[in-house]
């Protein structure tokens with residue numbers, strides 16, 4: 241069936257009560273209606289669910305929706321039922337249902353009442369479910385939170401890897417995969433694993449212009465937080481800490497300082513947790529101190545600040561958590577306290593985990609360090625990480641743009657780094673190149689014989705920090721590519737070659753040296 245714009249809008253209004261589509265929704269929905277594979281990258285709150293809900297209602301057969309969390313599934317099904325007079329319109333099948341309930345669901349599906357059938361991946365793979373699904377007509381498969389497929393996402397679930405083989409068993413139908421995690425690496429993993437390399441990709445911007453990003457050295461952090469809260473009296477804020485113990489200590493400290501604050505972490509009993517969350521939502525307290533357990537699915541539009549007492553272990557985490565500020569489009573201050581010691585602590589936590597996981601964890605941590613220490617625009621850096629180019633010189637809404645460090649000429653240095661990289665090839669990481677340039681004789685460098693290369697020590701007049709800033713600039717300028725398959729390896733590209741042939745003026749700002757800046761501030 242064909243839908244022109246008016247009739248599609250009519251259906252949107254009829255089923256959901258909305259008068260217009262948000263962002264890419266209409267284009268996505270048209271692609272799904274045409275029976276093509278679709279990949280949707282959209283930040284949280286962008287309206288992903290509608291991208292499969294509306295086509296499911298319009299198409300013949302049942303849409304199979306795979307979603308990782310039983311609680312979220314239940315919310316969605318309840319929401320769908322409020323739109324429809326037919327209570328069988330949406331169902332879920334998971335381990336929480338008893339036999340009678342399962343029979344009821346199946347009879348609704350067979351009777352053609354059901355348009356959306358939700359599964360957790362582990363239920364989808366159950367044999368009797370597979371046998372049942374083989375009997376029915378499937379309009380398409382929607383894979384929500386598709387980043388769960390990737391070990392490079394923030395929520396890897398091995399069961400997600402079994403989705404494709406199971407779909408093959410059940411029978412083919414178009415796929416729509418959706419996620420709010422958009423690093424190029426995760427994107428590649430998803431498309432490969434689901435066998436949808438040719439899917440139409442709809443990627444929304446991840447920029448949140450109203451969020452102010454700030455990193456401060458982690459020094460006297462308790463006092464700084466108390467001062468910050470008092471300066472923002474009456475506004476709602478979330479403070480994230482790494483450990484439950486810290487959550488409790490800090491909550492006590494804040495309360496002792498006359499601040500209305502409550503704690504939230506997974507070690508508390510469910511009733512207390514729910515009560516504290518409610519108190520925050522209903523604004524009986526202004527601050528919630530929490531571990532990252534807090535926030536999933538919470539929609540408080542006027543959170544005015546998010547403070548990270550400890551730096552998150554990945555930029556995905558940072559983006560998700562800071563993203564809970566300013567949902568209403570109003571002010572949102574994202575303040576993170578950073579100390580390299582915390583990075584070392586996070587590294588220590590990883591010990592004992594499987595080697596592959598540790599390696600990934602370390603590379604993700606390096607990205608976090610690089611973000612925190614860089615004096616480049618935070619927004620530019622963050623969006624670049626998500627594969628998005630931000631072209632404004634100055635975003636005007638991050639600490640580095642509002643308080644820029646002096647820029648220094650880096651034309652010669654950039655050219656040298658690019659030439660050296662060209663000679664090294666595409667098998668090395670940034671820190672390897674830096675070590676070559678500053679002439680650090682590591683075992684690895686010796687094993688490749690690069691200590692004899694003409695580039696060894698060629699950049700020794702600058703230190704490693706300087707070269708780090710130069711190479712980050714090269715990445716952001718698109719002169720150097722990051723290898724997505726072998727994460728961390730870098731290589732020069734065509735634009736980089738052009739730069740070497742004809743360099744133009746480039747300036748960089750040196751990374752923050754927070755220990756040094758602190759000493760200066762005290763003096």
Ligand code: ADP
Nearest residue numbers: 258260261262282283284285286287288289290
């Ligand atoms: P996501 O899954 O991307 O985080 P949701 O699907 O939960 O986002 O949608 C976020 C909010 O936006 C929901 O409250 C939803 O009802 C609303 N929404 C979705 N599409 C529209 C639209 N076209 N017009 C108005 N509101 C919408």
Ligand code: ZN
Nearest residue numbers: 617635638641
């Ligand atoms: Zn900026």
